[in-house]
Structure formats: structure tokens, C-alpha cells
Amino acid sequence: MTDPRTISELVSDQRPGWSLEQRLYTDPAIFELEIERIILRNWVLAGHVSELQEAGDFKVVNVANESAIIVRGKSGELLAHANVCRHRGSLVCLAHQGNTRKFECPYHGWMYDLDGSLLAARSMPAEFDKGPFSLHAVALEVLGGLIFICFSDRPPSLAGARADLARPFAMFGFENLKVAAKKSYEFAANWKLAIENYQECYHCASAHPEYARMHTLMLDPAKRSRVQQEMRKRMSDCGLVDLNIDFIDTHARPDEQGYGYSRTALFDGYQTGSRDGRPLAPLLGELTDFDGGASDFTVGPFSFLLAYSDHVVAYVFTPIDATHCKCEIFWLVRDDAEAGEDYDETELTWLWDVTTQADKRIIVNNWRGVQSTYYRPGPFSAMEQMQARYITWLLQQLADDKL
Numbered sequence: 001m002t003d004p005r006t007i008s009e010l011v012s013d014q015r016p017g018w019s020l021e022q023r024l025y026t027d028p029a030i031f032e033l034e035i036e037r038i039i040l041r042n043w044v045l046a047g048h049v050s051e052l053q054e055a056g057d058f059k060v061v062n063v064a065n066e067s068a069i070i071v072r073g074k075s076g077e078l079l080a081h082a083n084v085c086r087h088r089g090s091l092v093c094l095a096h097q098g099n100t101r102k103f104e105c106p107y108h109g110w111m112y113d114l115d116g117s118l119l120a121a122r123s124m125p126a127e128f129d130k131g132p133f134s135l136h137a138v139a140l141e142v143l144g145g146l147i148f149i150c151f152s153d154r155p156p157s158l159a160g161a162r163a164d165l166a167r168p169f170a171m172f173g174f175e176n177l178k179v180a181a182k183k184s185y186e187f188a189a190n191w192k193l194a195i196e197n198y199q200e201c202y203h204c205a206s207a208h209p210e211y212a213r214m215h216t217l218m219l220d221p222a223k224r225s226r227v228q229q230e231m232r233k234r235m236s237d238c239g240l241v242d243l244n245i246d247f248i249d250t251h252a253r254p255d256e257q258g259y260g261y262s263r264t265a266l267f268d269g270y271q272t273g274s275r276d277g278r279p280l281a282p283l284l285g286e287l288t289d290f291d292g293g294a295s296d297f298t299v300g301p302f303s304f305l306l307a308y309s310d311h312v313v314a315y316v317f318t319p320i321d322a323t324h325c326k327c328e329i330f331w332l333v334r335d336d337a338e339a340g341e342d343y344d345e346t347e348l349t350w351l352w353d354v355t356t357q358a359d360k361r362i363i364v365n366n367w368r369g370v371q372s373t374y375y376r377p378g379p380f381s382a383m384e385q386m387q388a389r390y391i392t393w394l395l396q397q398l399a400d401d402k403l
């Protein structure tokens, strides 16, 4: 039977502390609204400045129906252009990354400069003015060496994130990292299920034996706070700072991109997220010792980073369409670390590759069940509070009396 409720009625009917109703995952009108209200209005982590060092270095980033070319311009600035030809709309750049002097549309050969301006358009009338036909600009900002893009003319401010995260970014030397490995995982599932899964560790004990050996986030909140006390002692010994930034507060600030930071202890014997607990790469940034902690960063609704003392793992979850999404993972190490000498790529990527493969199975199973006629929302546990907050934020974005 068709649900007669408007989207706004559906949104306000959602029970706090429970999973969402089926229609929030399966109704194409909801996905359209998410595109407009969430996907195009928020910043997405697009990579690290070290990936684009020379003029003409570029990469293409795709989010739902949008595609952006990020390129290092002739005078060294980073730029983002909509990857949509101003002639008849073909994608201009089909390569994922590379180095070029100009972008040539594969359809009829219109040619664009690195700064997006139209250089040449074959067989157009002599009076044709190329001036107004530059590629559209996409908003780009760099935060701690991380490149963020936003497909909106009025993106939310990153000022709060820039100010509050400056200290931890400096502590781990974020600006002086390099991408040691990248992997992309596609999930046949609605994008929200992938992010919700990342937000909770209720599933970690059963689904992630590797992760659960070392990360105390798999403990319930009371047990975890006991382990945290121990880490605070270790942290003051080696000079690391425990900053707790509550991103719900910042989500509530209008026009400000939400962000978060927290630091948790690993289990005893684990210096980093490695198979045997031993270091995987040289210490990062200002760190002088391994304190056995791991820091979680969130910037906006799609991008999450986990900083160990010797490497950073960045996760970006974005929709492909209403029923498919992707998780892109970057592993970052100090920029002077040598592959094979200072780190081993297989060991570096082991934990989060095996964990993400397991998450893929969980998320796809979740999606299959959520589409059943028997699916009903269920109550969250004490270990799913981050997910509950994320859902609250999502519903706030979708809520509008006019719908």
C-alpha cells in the first residue's frame, strides 16, 4: 500500500533512538531530496595535497551525479572544476588522475586550460566569444593538507573546523603526509547504511575480530572509560593532547560545517593498528612516542579520519546512486617515509582492508533486509549513540514544512 504521508510527515514520524523507516532508504524522492539538501551542500574529502604536486597534476572525484576535476594550476594553486563540458555537457576528463597541459573534451574537442577557461572550440563562428564558456568552478578548500570540495555555490563555512582541528592536524603533521595506498570499495546498498555502520561499533565484536583485538571502541561505554583513564596517563607522558570536540554542537550552528575530534585508547600492547601491535611506519608530526592512542576526526557528513601515531586512514563514503555507494580509503604516512624501507603497503592496509571487506558484507545484508516487507525500525543500543546522532542530523536536513 502506498504511504500517503508527505516527506515532511514521514520525517517527523521517525522515532528518536530507533532505526529509520524503510521509505527513508528506498523512496527515490527521498534520495532526490538528499542530493539537494545533503550531498550537494556539504564538503567531501577529495584527497591530500601531496597527490597533486606539479602544475597540471589532476584527479577526478565523483559524488553521485557530480564529477569534479581537481588540478594544480600553473601558478601552483589548487583548483576544482565541474567535469562537464560547456558545449553539450559531456564529461571532459575521463582519466582518474594524471598530468596534463590542458583538458580536451572527448566529444567534439573543446579544449580547456588548467584554470578552466575555454582555449579552443573548433569550427565555431568567428565571432564566438569563448570568455563565458569556462568550466564551472567547484568550491575547494584545503584543511591540514586535506583537500575538500563542495558542489554548492554557498558551501558551509569550514572556519570552526579549521580553528579547532588545527592543533591535532599539526600534532600528526597532516600537511606533511603522503598517500601510501588507496582503495575503493563499492557496496550495493543505500549510502546511509554504509555511514550508519561506520558510526557504530556494536557490530565490531562479532564482525571484526581483527579490529576488536586492538580498538577499545568495541567495548561498552563504561568499560571503555576505564581503559581511557589509563591512556590519559600514557598520553601526558608522551605529550599528546586529548581534545574532545562535540560535533553535535557545531552541527547546530547555522552555515557551519560539522566536525568532530576524539581520542581513544588502543588495548595494551597495541602501539598502532597493526597485526601484532608494533609500529607500521615512522612516527607522525610532532609525536615523540607511541602512546597507544588513536584519534578520530570527522569533517562533514561523509569524511572520517583515524590517526594512529604512525599513519592516518581516511574514509570517504558517498552515494553512487540511490542503491549503490562507495567507500574510498586513503592510507597516509609521513611524506619522507620510503615504501619497502619504512613501511610495507600490505601490512599498512591490512587492518582496514579486512575490516572494510567485512563491513561490505554486513552493509549489503542490511540493505537486503531493509527492503523486505517484514522490515520495521528497531531500537538502538547504548553503543549506537553516534549513529543515533547522525540520523538526527540527517532528519534535520530533510525536515522542511514546505515539503
Ligand code: FES
Pocket (backbone or CB within 6 Å): 085, 086, 087, 088, 089, 090, 105, 106, 107, 108, 109, 110
Ligand atoms: S560536448 Fe564537449 S566538445 Fe561537445
Ligand SMILES: [Fe+2]
Pocket (backbone or CB within 6 Å): 197, 198, 203, 204, 207, 208, 355, 359
Ligand atoms: Fe565495521
